[in-house]
Amino acid sequence: MQSPSVAELNDRAREVFRQIVDSYLATGAPVGSRTLSKLGALGLSPASIRNTMQDLEELGLLAAPHTSAGRLPTQLGLRMFVDGMMQASEPSEDERNLLDSGLSGGAAIEDVLARTTTVLSGLSQCAGLVLVPRREMLIRQVSFVALSPQRALVILVGADGSVENRVVELPEGVPPMALEAAANYINARLAGLTLAGASDRLATEIAADRAMLDAMTAQAVATGLAAWSSDGAARPVLIVRGQANLVESSVDLDRVRQLLGDLEDKEELIRVLELARNADATKIFIGAESQLFSLSGSSVIAAPYRGPGGQVVGIVGVIGPTRLNYARVIPMVDYTARTLSRLVA
Structure with a gap:
């Protein structure tokens, strides 16, 4: 209708x-x-x-x-x-200062985005959402920790200070010394490269017999790099903050339980936010306009933020009950998007 x-x-x-x-x-x-x-x-x-x-x-x-x-x-x-009919009210100076404060300190962009989203969540009394920009991590350091004869934990530290872990399956017979040698090789020869660049250099050096690695160590290096190269750069990271606000501000706990369950479906939530990627302005989804939140009767307010050249690199927004204060929250999400654009530009 x-x-x-x-x-x-x-x-x-x-x-x-x-x-x-x-x-x-x-x-x-x-x-x-x-x-x-x-x-x-x-x-x-x-x-x-x-x-x-x-x-x-x-x-x-x-x-x-x-x-x-x-x-x-x-x-x-x-x-x-x-x-x-709505008459929007711009964020106050205090609110703008709080949102701007999320940009200060911290080297890893994920930490800065998480802080800014936490502030947005607190001001809006909703759950804050942000998609982290799709960018390839630069390698600073890699470590291997043996978990069993055929499994190891690979710890990757990025140049921006971020840390990620993966459990990988090892080729049969890889000794602990090969894992140590693999980490030493990556840190000495591949630091400062992207994962894709590191894999390319490894293949080139092995082909030219310059890698100076035995077969087991070379396999460990390749396995460690492959743990990220298959999904790391292609899949955006979703940060959610302030879910407790949904409980505190609700008069319908059954709907809140449904909404909290919806928030666990990160892939579907990312699809909803991606619908705002090409929007000229802040995008609002009310209730069943978003299939994911049709049962919980929730509203999503989302806006894209941009990097170099004005290219959209991520989405920021909030989710809350349909009775949220649209006139106040919509301009707040818009301001946060512009604030994050300054960060990543």
């Missing part, structure tokens, strides 16, 4: 609808005609308000959760409100 435009509503319907949405976003509770009439701002009797609410319900903008209850905005109604 297509949402009616604001222009299709008369002044009375617009004001009744606005007050119902404002009350719902503040409390999460249905709003009745008697409650609205007591506010006095409309200057209408409960009967007149009920008639207007009925008209809005027939348009698909309001719904009654129970026969005798008040009305709530539907997903369609929230979409019309966000697109045509």
Whole structure:
């Protein structure tokens, strides 16, 4: 069903609808005609308000959760409100300073992004989300730790200070001394290269007989590099912060449980965020507009951030209940995206 435009509503319907949405976003509770009439701002009797609410319900903008209850905005109604009626409020100076503070200190970009996302989560009272830029790690140091005769833990330290671990299967008969020799070779000959560059150099040196490695050590080196080269650069890293905010701000714990379960599905969550990659502005998904969150009734607000040349390198956003404060949170996500663009440019 297509949402009616604001222009299709008369002044009375617009004001009744606005007050119902404002009350719902503040409390999460249905709003009745008697409650609205007591506010006095409309200057209408409960009967007149009920008639207007009925008209809005027939348009698909309001719904009654129970026969005798008040009305709530539907997903369609929230979409019309966000697109045509909402008056956004820019982040305050204090909020901007807090978001900017996430950029200071820390060498690893993942740490900086995580801090900024934590601040965004706290300010919005939602869960903060960020996709880390897809960039190849430069090797600083590699270590091998034998776990069993045919398994080892490979520890990779990147030039940006990040650390990643992988458990790898070793060729049969690789001795501990070969693992030590493999680490020494990588650190001496391949440090400063990307994983792909390190693999290429290894192949070149072995072909030219310059690697000075025995067969077992060469296999250990190749296995260690392959642990990342197959998936490291191609798969973005998703950082989620502030899930506890969803519990603290919710009046519907069943929906929160569903949402927290949805957040565990990182691959689907990444697909939702990727839909904002080519957006000209902040992208808003309300309720069932995103299939992943149709059951939990959640909203996602996401915006791309850009690196050198204006190329999109990642997505930042928040997820929360459909009754979140859109007017405040949308500009906050937009500002965070611009802040991160300054970081990675």
